[in-house]
Amino acid sequence: GQQVMQIPQYQHVQEGEDFTTYCNSSTTLSNIQWYKQRPGGHPVFLIQLVKSGEVKKQKRLTFQFGEAKKNSSLHITATQTTDVGTYFCSPSYGKLTFGQGTILTVHP
């Protein structure tokens, strides 16, 4: 079964509030990817983290990889309605898995 836990499962925010989703693994990861799926759409690749403690930014999105390479987070600053969707982590440790996803809704 899955060895990755993604939390929270749901997050409702007001537009302008921040949002964070976490991905936690029981094993050390080689790397981790993040994907976004808009409602009714398909997953789209956002980023890949490889190095311990790595931090990458894409405009209002900040991705972090833990020092022990067992966890990761995606933080969105000042959410917009265009951020709605489900965010998945996909950790790599020799097999293909996806987290359960965090469904983000943004109220205008």
Place this chain on the structure above:
Amino acid sequence: NAGVTQTPKFRVLKTGQSMTLLCAQDMNHEYMYWYRQDPGMGLRLIHYSVGEGTTAKGEVPDGYNVSRLKKQNFLLGLESAAPSQTSVYFCASSPGLAGYEQYFGPGTRLTVT
């Protein structure tokens, strides 16, 4: 350049019927995957292929068969559909296995009654 395409987009089956889902990619990727997506379960890997003529089981392979006769195509078959196979099915492809971006198709919504 269409990327990854899937046919059909929607399908309703009766229990016991069979069908084949077709996935095609035009990016010359070696690796192709079939996932199913159910509410609260994320994406679960059914089968995958590391090249033409090769396939392997994923996390939830029971009740499904696959074939990769051509590099650009990956077929997912349901021999005897069951209501538990009601789901959204996504195909994906990538140039490598772990650590490479996966490109997803638009999905097939399958309902088994």
